[in-house]
Amino acid sequence: MRLIVARCEVRYSGRLNAVLPEALRLLVFKSDGSVMVHSDAGGYKPENWMTPPTVIEETGDGLCVRKVKAEDRLDIRLVEVISDVSHDMGEAAALQKHGVERELQELLADAPEWCGEGLRLVRREWPTDIGPVDLMCRDADEDWIAVEIKRVGTIDAVEQLTRYLERLHCEPGMGSCRGILAAQVVKPQARVLAESRGIGWVEVDPDVLRGDREPDLTLFA
Numbered sequence: 001m002r003l004i005v006a007r008c009e010v011r012y013s014g015r016l017n018a019v020l021p022e023a024l025r026l027l028v029f030k031s032d033g034s035v036m037v038h039s040d041a042g043g044y045k046p047e048n049w050m051t052p053p054t055v056i057e058e059t060g061d062g063l064c065v066r067k068v069k070a071e072d073r074l075d076i077r078l079v080e081v082i083s084d085v086s087h088d089m090g091e092a093a094a095l096q097k098h099g100v101e102r103e104l105q106e107l108l109a110d111a112p113e114w115c116g117e118g119l120r121l122v123r124r125e126w127p128t129d130i131g132p133v134d135l136m137c138r139d140a141d142e143d144w145i146a147v148e149i150k151r152v153g154t155i156d157a158v159e160q161l162t163r164y165l166e167r168l169h170c171e172p173g174m175g176s177c178r179g180i181l182a183a184q185v186v187k188p189q190a191r192v193l194a195e196s197r198g199i200g201w202v203e204v205d206p207d208v209l210r211g212d213r214e215p216d217l218t219l220f221a
Helices: 099-110 155-168 188-196 206-210
Strands: 002-013 018-029 035-038 048-050 054-058 062-067 073-086 120-126 133-138 144-153 178-186 200-203
Touching (some): 099 133, 144 188, 155 188, 178 188
Parallel strands (some): 144 178
Antiparallel strands (some): 002 018, 062 073, 120 133, 133 144
């Protein structure tokens, strides 16, 4: 990871144009290609950022960060560099979930079809700039499906998945990505909110996923 504290100007171009005027900022360059521009205000959220994959190039007066297979770019003009240090963070470790949620993620990763017919797993802990999506899958039509896993599915869980989908829709080829909330129990209010936003939901039983008991039979008239 490379950390630069510098007086700089940052220009973003792509889906829109934006300029951060010259000021003292922290620039974070992660080994996965993520780039974040922070000031000493505004809480945890960066003033601007770029999600991987990216290409970072030295320019005459600073750095250029380009999005691979897209037109997005950050042009960073370095006026005065206060500090420029790099750290070896070692092998990256994904966010560890605990208890039921972690087990559900592992079980559903092995059997994603429980979240929807024809689903197949592409990756666990799919990275976004606001946090990892539990499971990223594709369906039988090769459409992207983002699965968020909770012990109890609440309105907050639907809101979290909505935020992930907003970020994913900005990625090339993911404009039609759909979401599914998977939980042991999905609250009625969460069901209503999810359905109003086109988000699917499913209740899953760890005992059934582990094979400790047979699924309940459903009779159709």
